[in-house]
Structure formats: structure tokens, C-alpha cells
Amino acid sequence: xxxxxxVKSMLKGLFVSLCMACSTVGLAVILPGANLPRLAxxxxxxxxxxxxxxxxxxxxxxLVWLNExxxxxxxxxxxxxxINGRALLLACLIAVSLFAKSNxxxxxxxxxKRNQWVLFYGxxxxxxxxxxxxxxxxxxxxxxxxxxxxxxxxxAYFPVYYxxxxxxxxxxxxxLGVTGLLxxxxxxxxxxxxxxxxxxxxxxxxxxxxxxxxxxxxGVLATGRAxxxxxxxxxxxxxxxxxxxxxxxxxxAKTVGICILLATASAFVVNFIRGPILGIMAxxxxxxxxxxxxxxxxxxxxxxxLVAVLVAGGFLFTVTYLPISLGKWQIIGEDLEEIINPxxxxxxxxxxxxxxxxxxxGSGVGSPIANYSRTDEDExxxxxxxxxxxxxxxxxxxxxxILAPFILFIGRSLQLIVRSxxxxxxxxGLINMAMCGxxxxxxxxxxxxxxxxxxxxxxxxxxxxxxxxxxxFPVARIDRRPARRHEMRKNA
Numbered sequence: 001x002x003x004x005x006x007v008k009s010m011l012k013g014l015f016v017s018l019c020m021a022c023s024t025v026g027l028a029v030i031l032p033g034a035n036l037p038r039l040a041x042x043x044x045x046x047x048x049x050x051x052x053x054x055x056x057x058x059x060x061x062x063l064v065w066l067n068e069x070x071x072x073x074x075x076x077x078x079x080x081x082x083i084n085g086r087a088l089l090l091a092c093l094i095a096v097s098l099f100a101k102s103n104x105x106x107x108x109x110x111x112x113k114r115n116q117w118v119l120f121y122g123x124x125x126x127x128x129x130x131x132x133x134x135x136x137x138x139x140x141x142x143x144x145x146x147x148x149x150x151x152x153x154x155x156a157y158f159p160v161y162y163x164x165x166x167x168x169x170x171x172x173x174x175x176l177g178v179t180g181l182l183x184x185x186x187x188x189x190x191x192x193x194x195x196x197x198x199x200x201x202x203x204x205x206x207x208x209x210x211x212x213x214x215x216x217x218x219g220v221l222a223t224g225r226a227x228x229x230x231x232x233x234x235x236x237x238x239x240x241x242x243x244x245x246x247x248x249x250x251x252x253a254k255t256v257g258i259c260i261l262l263a264t265a266s267a268f269v270v271n272f273i274r275g276p277i278l279g280i281m282a283x284x285x286x287x288x289x290x291x292x293x294x295x296x297x298x299x300x301x302x303x304x305x306l307v308a309v310l311v312a313g314g315f316l317f318t319v320t321y322l323p324i325s326l327g328k329w330q331i332i333g334e335d336l337e338e339i340i341n342p343x344x345x346x347x348x349x350x351x352x353x354x355x356x357x358x359x360x361x362g363s364g365v366g367s368p369i370a371n372y373s374r375t376d377e378d379e380x381x382x383x384x385x386x387x388x389x390x391x392x393x394x395x396x397x398x399x400x401x402i403l404a405p406f407i408l409f410i411g412r413s414l415q416l417i418v419r420s421x422x423x424x425x426x427x428x429g430l431i432n433m434a435m436c437g438x439x440x441x442x443x444x445x446x447x448x449x450x451x452x453x454x455x456x457x458x459x460x461x462x463x464x465x466x467x468x469x470x471x472x473f474p475v476a477r478i479d480r481r482p483a484r485r486h487e488m489r490k491n492a
Contacts (some may be wrong), residue, residue: 006169006427007252013173014256016053020046020067021181029203038077038208042068042085058100059167062159063174065093069459070178070233071185074209082142086455090153097159111473115158118465121405122154129394133364143366147393150455154462161466165473168427172240175431175463179237180260183267186231190270227273232442232451235276236463238264239283239437243430246302261310269314275449279441281307287437290417344384344448351388355395362395386452406443409464410436416471428470435464 027041046067050060068075068089075086126148133139133147164171185204189197205228237260244257268276284307291300350369355362369392383389390399413436416423423429439460446452 009167009169010173010176010256012053013167013170013175014177015173016049016063016170017067017174017177018181019049020063021071021178023049024067024071025181025185025200025204028207029199033203033207035078038085042072042077042208043089054167054170056166058096058159059163061093061096062156062163065089065156066160066174066459067178069456070182070230072208073205073228073230075455077208087149087152090156093159094155097162100162101158111469114465114469114473118154118157122152122157125401126151129365129398132361133366133393137364137367139364139366143368144364145366147365147453150453150458153455153458156459157462157466157469160462161469164428164431164463164466164470168470172427172430175236175434176240176256176260179234179240180263182230183234183237183263186228186234186267187263187270227271229451229454229456231267231271231273232276232445232456233459234264234267235280235438235441236434236460238268238280239434239441240430242284242287242303242306242437243424243433245306246299247424247430247433261306265310265314269317272318273449275445275447275451276441279444280437282444283437283440286414286440287417287433290414294418296417347383348385348388351383351385351392355388355392358392358395360395360397362391362393362398365393367393384448384450386446386450389453405461405465406439409461409468410439412468413464423471426471428467431463432467432471435460435467439464 023045024041027037027045031037031041043064047060047064050063050067051057054060054063068086072086076084078085078088080088130141130144130148133144134141185200189200189205192200241257241259241261241264244253245261248254248257268280284303288300288303291297291303354369357363387399390402394402413432416429416432424433442451442457442460446457451457
């Protein structure tokens, strides 16, 4: 693909993603809060936009699913009994994907092995976890299912992989557009006038999640801090921007990279969230070491310089405009409980104690901590300390199995940097490098933040894994059987 073609494809993807995300947020703000208007905002309008741009129903539906994950907030914009809209959309996507896949012919042996791996994490593992929790440990079925239901999103790997290898630069632009808009929305939530912030909170955050969050609105307006979980998606755009700036010489790529960097970094700075910021720094350090090992001295120097400028700019901004945030970074000479919220320390101690009672297989997914409640309600996956929660519920075996794909694909991406740095300049390589940084940051931020056990973490690994597959199996398989049948009839 020539230079003009990849620029046009990337810009098209960026434009389509902005239109889709803006239609979801805009219609949520304008239309009344009822099921049909929400369906129009989350499904109908984005699907028509994507279909008009791609002329492919499966790709359009995949983009709708991704768009809903990024800007659909809690996924409960519509419910059908105990099933929410996000689960219904995923089921529809998987059904369409399986039908389309059956008509695309056979895959390579290695690709087939990857498919088996996906089926294990998307189907087998959650069934095993739920069966053990309910039948062996006596955990309530609804609580166990609620814990493992998010694993089903792993099956979205198949259509996402198809998108990444079919619309290569388009998907780069799409991810840039949706994360950039998400960053702008979170900046507006924190720093815009009270009326703008309140409308976004009530019509977008609350409207699409069907949650009455009056206290949340009050807290955001009072503190100027919007630290909702979807903000973590901005990590993808931030690392896409970093890779574009340091790996590409073209002015267009660098300009787009700098713009998305400023937007996504601003979202984290103005909301002064320590976990993701520390995660970003850890990821940057690991990527820097990878570039040094690859002998890419110039790119490593660019990365270090760029990060230094961003850190200095972010610090000066907080000193000038967010003095309240400085207290979160004054950790010298303070005790652990003064640095970390005491609730997190308490949770960690209780969950590690519960884990020691069942160290191998855990207490079962969905199991509560005896005689403890953080909110006097069913806790679900709301504990801030994610790793102790995984340990006490799934044991060391489940802990290793669940974290294995994250570690595996980080290792593969770092190997790609060292052994084949030129492949990082391909669109799938660019997404893979960005997802490597974003996943590392996610893992670090999840130490004391409820990110890893959310459905968002599954979306991270789906995109990460799909980009890895797109690098290794880049050519779409075409079913030749109809052509062969036509040729046989002709010869007869």
C-alpha cells in the first residue's frame, strides 16, 4: 500500500470511529432515556455508519461491538431479564462471525491452534470455574456466573482478528479516533462547566448504564475528578501515539501521534489517577529496554525525550491548576496506610487470609469474604485490590491460568521489537506494540484499581491477541469450493 493509500485508509477509520462514538454519546444526550432511543444510540446509528463505510455486515457489527465497549459505559443500556444489552450484542456478533467463518474456508494449522486457545478461555475455563464454585464450594449460581460471564468476550477475537487483517490501517485510525474522543469526554467531565459536566454525567454515564448516580455526579462536580473505569481505554490511544511518534518518520504520522498523545495524557492528568499513570511509566520503561536491546538507540532516545516532556508538562499543569492532586504524590516519609487507601489495605489482608485457607483452587468465583462487606451489598468484582481477589477466588492455579495470556503476548511483542523491529511499522505491528504498552500499564494499574477483573481487560487482550495473529496469519483464507464446483459443471 502506497503512502497516500495508507493515509487515506487511516483517516477514513478515524472519521468513522468519531462518527460512531459521537452518534452514541450525542444521541444519548439528546434522546429521552428509554430502551428504543438507547438502541438507536448504541446499535442502530453506529451500525448504519459502519456499514456505509465498510460495505461489510460482519465488520460493521464488530465495530459496533467495539464502539459499545469504549463508549457504552456499563453495557446495561437495555436489559432483557437478567441479560444486559452488552451480552446480547456479543451473542449476535459471535453468531454472525461463526456463520461468516464457515464460508471462508479452512485455516492454517497454527491458526487452528490459536482458535482452540481462544475457545478454552472463552468457553471451557469459565464453565470449569463456575462448576467448581457452585458444585464444590457452594457459591450461589448468580454470583459465580456474574464473575465468569465476562470471559465470553474472548470469543470476539474471531471478528476482531478478521477486521485487523482485512482493514489494516483503517483499524489503526479507528482506534485513534475512539480513544481520542473518549479522552476529550473525560477531560470535559472533569474540567468543563458544571452544566456540561452534569449533562454528560446524567445522560451519558448514567443514562447508558441505567444507574442512579446522584452522589457520583455530586462528587465529580465537587472534586473535578472523573475516575470511571472506561477512562483506562485511553491507554490504547496513548501508546498508539507513542509508537507513531517514535517509529515513523512521516510528518502525518508524527502529527497524529502527538495529537492523540496530548489528548489521552490530558485525560489522566486532569483526573490525577495515580494507578494508570504509574502503569504508563512502567510500560514505557519496559518498552525502552526493549528498544535498547534491539539496538534502536534513536527510537529509544525519542521515547525517553517524549516521556520526559510529557511528565514535565503534566507536573507543571497539576502545580498550576490542580494543587489538590499534589497530595496524592507526596509519599516520602509516609506510612503505607497513608499512601494507600486503608480500605485497600484491609481488603488485601482479608483476601490473602481467605486465600491461605484454599491456596490451590481458591474459594470459588463469586464467593464473598466471610463477615466483610465493602458497601453492605453484593460486592461482585468491585474490590480495588484485584490480584488478592483473584487469588482467593481462583487459587494459585486459576491465578496463573488467567494471567498467562497477558504475560505470553507481552513476551511475544517484546520479542518482535528485538528480533523484527521493522514489523512494528506495519499497521498490525503498530497496534501490537501499542497494546503491549497498554496491557502492561493495565496490569500495573490493577494492583490497587478494579480494572483487571472488568470486561474492559478482556477487550484489551482480545485486541492484543488479534493483532498478534494478524502479524502471523496476515492473508485472509478464501473458500474456493464454489469456483471448483462451477468449473466441474463446466467441464461436464
